[in-house]
Amino acid sequence: xxxxxxxxxxxxxxxxxxxxxxxxxxxxxxxxxxxxxxxxxxxxxxxxxxxxxxxxxxxxxxxxxxxxxxxxxxxxxxxxxxxxxxxxxxxxxxxxxxxxxxxxxxxxxxxxxxxxxxxxxxxxxxxxxxxxxxxxxxxxxxxxxxxxxxxxxxxxxxxxxxxx
Ligand code: ADP
Numbered sequence: 001x002x003x004x005x006x007x008x009x010x011x012x013x014x015x016x017x018x019x020x021x022x023x024x025x026x027x028x029x030x031x032x033x034x035x036x037x038x039x040x041x042x043x044x045x046x047x048x049x050x051x052x053x054x055x056x057x058x059x060x061x062x063x064x065x066x067x068x069x070x071x072x073x074x075x076x077x078x079x080x081x082x083x084x085x086x087x088x089x090x091x092x093x094x095x096x097x098x099x100x101x102x103x104x105x106x107x108x109x110x111x112x113x114x115x116x117x118x119x120x121x122x123x124x125x126x127x128x129x130x131x132x133x134x135x136x137x138x139x140x141x142x143x144x145x146x147x148x149x150x151x152x153x154x155x156x157x158x159x160x161x162x163x164x
Contacts (some may be wrong), residue, residue: 004085013055017125020089025062037071047094075110091120
């Protein structure tokens with residue numbers, strides 16, 4: 001059985017992440033989305049539980065996909081989840097160098113786990129969680145970039161006075 005983990009901080013999940021998870025659900029028997037509990041270099045808007053819930057609600061319709069929190073090294077988590085693959089998404093240009101270097105490090109840590117990269121769909125090449133948070137803070141409507149429940153959570157967290 002082909003199992004993959006899809007690790008990331010997903011703060012929050014957006015349509016680019018959901019598109020990768022949806023397409024990968026047809027490639028793997030089981031896909032486990034792993035939400036990074038405490039990335040060392042990132043300050044996060046949503047708690048781990050919130051990020052898991054926001055992603056889980058976005059993939060509830062995919063029976064072979066589930067979402068769990070994780071901490072530590074991705075290859076260790078892959079082993080723990082009985083997965084042979086680590087899935088990553090690639091946007092044009094900027095993601096490649098970073099993902100290539102990270103895949104080589106993961107391979108060095110555990111040669112049994114392979115990294116599979118899927119190209120982002122054209123519509124989501126420019127979609128970043130950080131940019132979404134920035135533009136929502138400035139009043140932008142991001143409903144074509146995130147599911148409605150994520151748009152609501154962003155509004156509630158970043159523009160609380162509008163929700164009173
Ligand atoms: P990171 O893992 O660097 O914290 P994210 O949580 O934002 O970053 O992303 C998790 C995974 O999803 C990474 O493989 C990243 O390249 C991928 N990804 C992020 N945004 C997109 C997008 N718009 N289209 C496809 N893949 C994406």
